[in-house]
Amino acid sequence: VRVGGIPILYSPYASFPIDDRRKTGFLAPKLGFGSDGLDFAAPWYWNLAPNYDATLTPRLISDRGVQAGGEFRYLYSGGSGLIDGEWLPNDKLLDRDRERLRLRHNGVLLPGLRLDADINHVSDDRYFVDLGDSLNTSSTSVLSSLAQLSGGGRNWNWSLLADEYELILPDVEERFQADPYKRLPRAALNFNDRRGGWRYGVQSEWVNFSRDSFCVDDGSGGCISTQSAEGRRLDLAPYLGYEWQPSFGHLRLRSTLRHTSYELDRHLPANSPCRLDGSCADSIDRTTPIFSLDSGLIFERPNAFGFNGLRQTLEPRLYYLYVPERDQSAIPVFDTAPLDFSFNQLFRENRYTGADRQADANQLTLAVTSRLLDDELGNERAAFSLGQVYYFDAPTVYLPDELAAGIVDDRQRSAYVAEVRARLSGTWSITGGLRYDPETDRTDFGALRLQKRFGDQGLLNLGYRYRPDQLEQADVSALIPINDNWRAVFRWNYSLRERTTLEAVAGFEYINCCYSVRLLSRNYLRGIGTERRNAVFLEFELTGLGSLGRDTGDFLRRAILGYQPFGGISE
Known part of the structure; x- marks a missing residue:
């Protein structure tokens, strides 16, 4: 084989398919040089059957040893999967065995029964840094493993899930702070139906939470245990709503009764303060009614800004939310975190993910969106949205981390939230978001991305992101065609x-x-x-x-x- 007249590969014999049929034999080898010396892999493909195959990959890393790798793939009428793994016996630099394993399956087992699984494991924190075979895996810090059975019918669905996370972080304290709870298992059953304009149903979830404990150095050679609360949580949310959606707007009413109960194993000593004063009970119940009213109108005008075929809309929207206050200070935090305050968040019933906190609310959101639409194709050419929340009562429910950081908001109105997206032409597009606080006269968040395309092969991206006291980043990327054969x-x-x-x-x-x-x-x-x-x-x-x-x-x-x-x- 010659490239530019220069011979780069000698082989007395070569066999390869010339159509879509697969063929058993060696694939192209992989060769590299790095801090560990020569890195050479020679994958061998084995075409076992039309619907399953295997690849065996011996790999030589001169400073570490010989690694064995393999991948088995299968395909059937209802889905597909793979088994993928690597094993390096007695790494010469670390004097120990190292391995990686992945099991993946996505498909239907029986009519109405589906299995989705992705199980991952590595032997140590530096596996991907030392032995990863792609540019992306070297930055991996968390490996997730998940298995889920699911099914359902026309208006209901269920799922049974187990998941956990393997943290690839060498620092023990950093691992504890980043370690999410395992859900072993999580069961969910949901029902949703409609009759005319009425909407009704129930969302339900039961989860068993567990978490590994770590030993953090106390500075004097001793150990501080990082054990934390574990337990089981049941979350039920039956709802009833009504929706009216004519061509000129919408009106949606929704009432939900959310009940959450806990059975806890706190791993705290019997003489701890919260045991003595009863604030850390092993059984906790919380019942919260939620009411929301969402209304909006759509106004249109043709020939916007004097352009034929361009239609502009003006869409004012009012959203009222009422959730009474419930004391939740004794409830542990398993999987709950604050949502980012964005335009979509203005119309959510809870400002937190998960069920460990249901935010109280007595508030009204005022928002407006304006769009530019192409009359001929109906495509959206541009859209701008602006909104703000007015609080009749200051929120009182917060996460422990928010209280510790002094994040308590007693203002009567929120920051302004704005979003913009536009396709300026066939090649230019822009998206952006802004959060501005009028009381502090400060921008809490800003993001802007501009993209320009040059035919099918070239593009330019310009990006900017800003969060005060956290980050301010510029991002520039480009694909630049030089001629018919070269691209930077x-x-x-x-x-x-x-x-x-x-x-x-x-x-x-x-x-x-x-x-x-x-x-x-x-x-x-x-x-x-x-x-x-x-x-x-x-x-x-x-x-x-x-x-x-x-x-x-x-x-x-x-x-x-x-x-x-x-x-x-x-x-």
Whole structure:
């Protein structure tokens, strides 16, 4: 095989398919050089049957040893799955065995019964950093495992789920703070129906929460246990509503009675203060009525701004929410967190995720949206939304972390929230969001993204994000076609707050009729204050035969919004 007249591969014999039929044999090898020396893998593909196959991959890492890898895939009429794993016996640098395993299945088992599972495991915290075979896995810090059975009918559904998370963080205290609860198991049953304008149903969930305990150094060689509350939670929410939706607007009324009960195992000593004063009871019940009224109108005018075929709408919206206060200070926090205050959040019944906190409310949201619509196609060309919440009573329900940080809001109105999206032409688009607090005269959040496309092969992304005292970042990425065969690749993510580059990627792609080459250089931080890393990746692909080097395409799809593999510039 010659590239540019230069021989790059010698083989007395080569066999490969020329149609979509699969063929047993060696795939293109993977070759790399790094801090661990030579890294060489020779995958062998085994076409076992039309609906299942396997790939066996011996891998030599000169400074660590020989790793065995394998993948088994299967396909049937109701779904698909795979078993994927790696094993490195006696890593020469660490003097221990290291392994990775993944089991995945998605499909129908029986009529009305579905199984979705994705089980993951690695042997140690640095597995992906040392042995990961893609640019993305080196930054992995959390591995999730999930298995779910589900089914249902026309107006009801059920699910039985178990999930847990494997934290790939070396610091014990950091692991405890980031460690989410395991749900072993979670059962849910939901029913929703309608009769004319009436809506009614029930949402229900039962969860058993558990969490690993860690030993944190107390500074003197001792151990502080990080055990925390565990237990079972039942959440029931029957509702009744009515909806009227004529062509000129909508009116929706909804009443919900939410009941949540807990059976807790707190792992606290008998003489702890909350045991003595009774504030940490093992059984807790909370019942909260929720009432909401959502109304809106739609006004239209043709030939907006003097343009024929362009229609503008004006859509005012009022949303009233009432939830009485309930003392929830003794309820532990299993899976609840505050939602980001965005435009959509203005119309939610709870400002928290999960069931551990039901926010009290007596508030009215005033919002307006204006859209520009193409009369001929009906497409939305642009939309702008603005809204604000007026509080008749100050909220009193907060999470412990919010109270500790002094995040208590007794104002009579919220910050303004605005969103904009527009397709300025066939090639220009813009999206953005802003949260402005008139009482403090401060912008609490800002984000803006502008994208320009150059045909099918080129694009430019300009992005900016801002949160006071947290982050201020600029993000620029581009795919720049140079000629029919060459394209430059670029991404720069810069923290204006820390005045440092978070990630910089630069490289090029080359393609012709017979082969393609992709070369990337990456400089990045896994987190603020961590050691800066550098890497160079080369991928060479013979059209129809396979690639040599690390797969860079998936990384570029994540790094550059709108990325598509380079296909050359057509005449």
